[in-house]
Amino acid sequence: MTTTTADTRTAAPLVRLTDAGKNYGNIIALQGVTLDVGASEVTCVLGDNGAGKSTLIKIIAGLHQHTHGTYEVEGESVHFASPRAALDRGIATVYQDLAVVPLMPVWRNFFLGNEVRKGPAMDIAAMRKMAKQELLDMGIDLRDVDQPIGTLSGGERQCVAIARAVHFGARVLILDEPTAALGVKQSGVVLRYIIQAKERGLGVIFITHNPHHAYPVGDRFLILKRGRSLGYWKKNEVSMGELTGLMAGGSELEELTHELEEAGAEASALREVAQVFEQEVAELHVGGHGTPPSGNTEARGDPTQP
Amino acid sequence: MSQTVDVGTPPAPARDERVARKSPLARLMTRPEIGALAGAIVIYLIFFIVAPPFRDANSLASVLYVSSTYGIPAVAVALLMIGGEFDLSAGVAVTSSALVASMLSYQFSANMFVGVLVALVVSLVIGFINGYLVVKTGIPSFLVTLGTFFMLRGLNLAITKIVTGNVGTNDVSNIQGFGAAKAVFASEFKVGSVSIRITLLWWILFVLIATWVLVRTHIGNWIFAVGGSAPSSRAVGVPVNKVKIGLFMTVGFMAWFTGMHILFAFNTVQSGLGLGNEFIYIVAAVVGGCLLTGGYGSVIGAAIGAFIFGMANQGIVYAGWNPDWFYFFLGALLLGAILLNNFIRLRAEASR
DSSP, rough: OOOOOOTOSSSSSSEEEEEEEEEEEEEEEEEEEEEEOOOTTEEEEEOOOOHHHHHHHHHTTTSSSOOOEEEEEEEOOOOOSHHHHHHHTTTTEEEEESSOOOOOOOHHHHHSSSOOETTTTEHHHHHHHHHHHHHHHHTOEEEEEEETTGGHHHHHHHHHHHHHHHHOOSSSEEEEEEETOOOOHHHHHHHHHHHHHHHHTOEEEEEEEEEEHHHHHHHHEEEEEETTEEEEEEGHHHHHHHHHHHOOOHHHHHHHHHHHHHHHHHHHHHHHHHHHHHHTTTTSSOSOOOOTTSOOOOSSOOOOOO | OOSSSOOOOOSSSTHHHHHHSSSSHHHHHSSSTTHHHHHHHHHHHHHHHOOOOSSHHHHHHHHHHHHHHHHHHHHHHHHHHTTTTOTTTHHHHHHHHHHHHHHHHHHTOOOOOHHHHHHHHHHHHHEEEEHHHHHHHOHHHHHHHHHHHHHHHHHHHHHHHHHSSSSSSOTTTTTTTTHHHHHHHSSSEEEEEEEEEEEHHHHHHHHHHHHHHHHHHHHHHHHHHHHHOHHHHTTTTTOOOHHHHHHHHHHHHHHHHHHHHHHHHHSSOBBTTTHHHHHHHHHHHHTTTTOOOOOOOOHHHHHHHHHHHHHHHHHHHHHHOOOOOOOOHHHHHHHHHHHHHHHHHHHHHHHH
């Protein structure tokens, strides 16, 4: 496995951090992070709790400013004063817990802050129609965009928030742990959505601590640990197992792998039963025994590849 | 951990189960006004049956008049509550506004409309201060406005005593411009044999405007949003602080209007007036389906809530019942409405 970051850079990507860092007083929260996000690319930022993921997205999203290195948007060095300033450059952030207002209808949420106006009033019919169509384009078919968004599942709510950012001209999407609170199936919905955003030409920064979610959708991977970058790879330079290993850290992982492989035998047996079952009773959902801990995701039905 | 709500799969096979999930009745049940409307019909029928004088058209006009004097401030209180905040100072702010207009015009022998306009500015400033303190300090509006409530109550009495040497103001009916002001704020007209107070028309107008703003404009969208989740609203660029301050100032405006009505209906103002009315505005809003926690409700509901209050207030008299029971009735109504609202909200937020 190569740990170099050279030769992966293109000319003036949408977002580029070079050796960026952030100090809070004398505390070094983030140090030496180099990152490129191009159009139609998913860059995954992986790291355990406290690794500096939040600090990194806050810098990119304009909530905080970097104290070291450079931050460029399309080749131009920037220091965003507010999230609004970042938004104006097409950098939108979807926070896990701040995505939507649960009691409001889907369409009102979708256009919140960007209402379509017709004279002094809103063009409600157009907004309903656009929200429905935009969600349909992204694979969410809602019978009724008037239902409170709180009645949707967690995954769907994340998807509406993402669709909203896409619709309002985001070119770089920052997704803050969008799958963290979701079940397996729901995560699959969000991951599929990330692919859709990518296919539409957006650059996506996908923050997660789950390599099983990151690897299938990612093009590049940045691993953070204790505020430092452990490395930055293209997909063909690193394997799923290596990613997991780097996140957990060498020797601890070997033990863990050993344990998991034993458990994995059982899990694959279960999987066979499940597959047979699924074929016979297509409408029943037999999945949901958790992520099989064997480490080879390709063998498992990858929810993101139709 | 089977997920029952799976709409994630692209173009949808699961249509049937979703249709079944929401019957027309359930949809009707989620309207915020529905509980209040049902309650209003029941209460109207009860008084119609037990109190013969209640059936008279003039009685209905007087019920509507009483309803309008509480319903006008309740319009703004409902908007504020949907925006996630309270205003306990609204009741005494009505009196403050009337006192300012009355004393200013009387003491300076100024045209009545000078007092009216100064009172408007004072009321808007009170609203602004309430809102500014709430959004800048992050202290719950319940506490902030409790503070301003006591301060206004003290100011009303103290300043009135200093200026007039009395607890009430002098009669302003001889001041220039009184007639015109009375025509705007406190006149009556006849429809057939029924005498209608102009506040009823103003009330209807305010309810219509507020409903239109709330449901049809982007401002209304923002009001729902800041009440439903202020951080989420801020994250998508809604000016949360401006919306909240604007709502407090709307309460100030309606308090001013009600204060002007009281002044021109009675010619004098007692400085102790208005105490406790803030709760009646809140009751009207809550009975009308506004959630105390914000983000949900309706101005029409608050109007129905005020109408229920007016019916109960007058109906007990027409029925010859002991009016001592009135507040017990009001409290029971409030509890019932809160239980109903809780139930509705749980439904709306189901499957989170």
